[in-house]
Amino acid sequence: MVEMDSGEKRLNELGYKQELRREMVSLFFSSSPSKSNLLSSPIVQTLFKTLAISFSTMTLFTGITPLYGSSLLYAGPASLVWGWVVVSFFTWFVGVAMAEICSSFPTTGSLYFWAAHLAGPVWGPFASWCCAWLEAIGLIAGIGTQAFAGSQVLQSIILLCTGTNRGGGYLAPRGVFLAMYIGLTIIWAVLNTFALEVIALIDIVSIWWQVIGGSVIVIMLPLVSLTTQPASYVFSHFETSPDSTGIHSKAYAVVLSVLVSQYSLYGYDAAAHLTEETKGADKNGPIAILSSIGIISVFGWAYILALTFSIQNFDYLYDTGNETAGTFVPAQILYDAFHGRFHNSAGAIALLFVIWGSFFFGGLSITTSAARVVYALSRDKGIPLSSVWRKIHPKHKVPANAVWLCAALCCLLGLPILKVNVVFTAITSICTIGWVGGYAVPIFARMVMAEKNFKPGPFYLGRASRPVCLVAFLWICYTCSVFLLPTFYPIDWNTFNYAPVALAICLGLVMLWWVVDARKWFKGPVRNIDSHNGNV
Numbered sequence: 293m294v295e296m297d298s299g300e301k302r303l304n305e306l307g308y309k310q311e312l313r314r315e316m317v318s319l320f321f322s323s324s325p326s327k328s329n330l331l332s333s334p335i336v337q338t339l340f341k342t343l344a345i346s347f348s349t350m351t352l353f354t355g356i357t358p359l360y361g362s363s364l365l366y367a368g369p370a371s372l373v374w375g376w377v378v379v380s381f382f383t384w385f386v387g388v389a390m391a392e393i394c395s396s397f398p399t400t401g402s403l404y405f406w407a408a409h410l411a412g413p414v415w416g417p418f419a420s421w422c423c424a425w426l427e428a429i430g431l432i433a434g435i436g437t438q439a440f441a442g443s444q445v446l447q448s449i450i451l452l453c454t455g456t457n458r459g460g461g462y463l464a465p466r467g468v469f470l471a472m473y474i475g476l477t478i479i480w481a482v483l484n485t486f487a488l489e490v491i492a493l494i495d496i497v498s499i500w501w502q503v504i505g506g507s508v509i510v511i512m513l514p515l516v517s518l519t520t521q522p523a524s525y526v527f528s529h530f531e532t533s534p535d536s537t538g539i540h541s542k543a544y545a546v547v548l549s550v551l552v553s554q555y556s557l558y559g560y561d562a563a564a565h566l567t568e569e570t571k572g573a574d575k576n577g578p579i580a581i582l583s584s585i586g587i588i589s590v591f592g593w594a595y596i597l598a599l600t601f602s603i604q605n606f607d608y609l610y611d612t613g614n615e616t617a618g619t620f621v622p623a624q625i626l627y628d629a630f631h632g633r634f635h636n637s638a639g640a641i642a643l644l645f646v647i648w649g650s651f652f653f654g655g656l657s658i659t660t661s662a663a664r665v666v667y668a669l670s671r672d673k674g675i676p677l678s679s680v681w682r683k684i685h686p687k688h689k690v691p692a693n694a695v696w697l698c699a700a701l702c703c704l705l706g707l708p709i710l711k712v713n714v715v716f717t718a719i720t721s722i723c724t725i726g727w728v729g730g731y732a733v734p735i736f737a738r739m740v741m742a743e744k745n746f747k748p749g750p751f752y753l754g755r756a757s758r759p760v761c762l763v764a765f766l767w768i769c770y771t772c773s774v775f776l777l778p779t780f781y782p783i784d785w786n787t788f789n790y791a792p793v794a795l796a797i798c799l800g801l802v803m804l805w806w807v808v809d810a811r812k813w814f815k816g817p818v819r820n821i822d823s824h825n826g827n828v
Contacts, residue, residue: 355556430726
């Protein structure tokens with residue numbers, strides 16, 4: 293008789309039968325031929341795969357690269373560099389709080405399941421409703437951020453390959469840019485539907501791609517640059533740009549300069565979304581969450597430092613007449629370094645391809661996570677046409693319909709690219725507020741619940757749980773608030789941050805639905821197994 297996996301056992305105790313393929317994160321490891329090989333251990337195999345999926349969702353480059361230029365412009369290098377350290381510090385509180393909850397609730401519904409059980413029978417349905425929709429909105433917008441930024445990097449690669457902006461190179465117009473955006477989204481959906489084994493391999497490739505590629509960029513870029521900025525400039529130079537941003541308040545400029553760090557340091561909950569497809573999830577999920585934060589905190593700071601030390605001419609980075617048309621500051625930094633040293637852009641193009649790969653891996657993993665959240669919410673009848681979106685592909689054992697729903701909504705989210713200049717700002721804000729805001733609900737519920745009602749998993753904080761959750765909750769509230777702020781002045785149709793309006797409409801409709809109808813029948817996660825006798 294095969295012994296039941298500890299994660300599956302806990303899943304049954306919580307009232308769910310095993311439906312998804314639990315070998316999602318161990319498909320490419322065969323049985324151990326030798327007990328002396330550490331990597332042949334099922335525990336090591338599963339932990340590494342879980343870490344790979346979580347790390348792929350966070351990714352080293354996808355948060356920093358697209359927002360680096362604007363954050364540097366707001367308040368200069370010192371605010372950007374030390375802002376990463378401050379945000380990393382508070383992110384650990386959020387990660388530790390979530391790791392404890394993940395260890396206790398290894399279900400694919402993750403955050404909204406946690407919220408329902410932690411909030412209790414009275415407030416549980418409403419808590420899970422809010423959390424589920426915040427998370428779903430954030431993750432679907434997250435696919436859009438990866439598709440947009442990935443298209444931006446691809447646009448820069450094509451521009452440099454065809455002669456640069458100053459040499460008559462090809463800069464993709466809005467229509468072509470949108471086609472890139474939609475194309476990436478569709479590719480991720482196809483892989484998530486028909487290539488589970490490929491995704492499992494890609495997640496492993498992703499972690500090594502980013503660790504090795506990130507190391508190459510961090511080490512090579514300052515070495516290749518003809519000149520580097522002094523440490524005093526990188527660590528202590530503070531400079532606002534009111535002529536470019538319209539922002540005269542130094543405090544406000546600092547707040548906006550830190551947005552790059554707040555946008556980059558989340559996504560570590562990806563391991564929780566896949567716990568029903570992971571062996572030993574009650575142990576490996578928390579480890580993957582915390583390991584991802586640790587790796588990204590260190591490598592992310594090193595990446596920021598490498599870019600900042602390698603700046604050749606600050607003002608030229610934003611010149612619309614430069615080689616990258618002033619559209620992508622990291623691309624210009626790479627170009628300046630390699631062209632200055634070798635008089636060609638081949639090295640810059642190669643490293644941009646490394647960065648583009650990171651966006652590709654990140655978008656693929658976020659699509660996986662988004663589909664799992666939609667599937668879990670549909671399983672509990674919390675979304676229109678739930679019977680359609682909760683269907684599992686009979687052969688591949690994945691929520692295929694949920695995958696394509698997320699892809700379709702992401703494509704719709706990108707349509708304003710054809711007319712509006714601030715699409716990425718809006719999508720980024722929606723993504724961060726929805727995704728990180730979803731963290732706040734279960735963390736707050738964990739903080740206020742009676743300790744006797746909490747059944748801890750292998751990772752347990754004990755008395756430290758409440759103070760950790762309090763700091764984490766306050767930090768999340770601050771993060772969500774600042775992403776609602778205008779990022780450029782004066783405010784007009786081209787600079788207005790549309791995120792508050794978009795979120796108000798979406799969440800307003802969700803809350804209206806709750807008050808009018810959903811509160812009468814939505815009870816949170818629906819048990820599909822009798823935990824007393826193990827029967828469906």
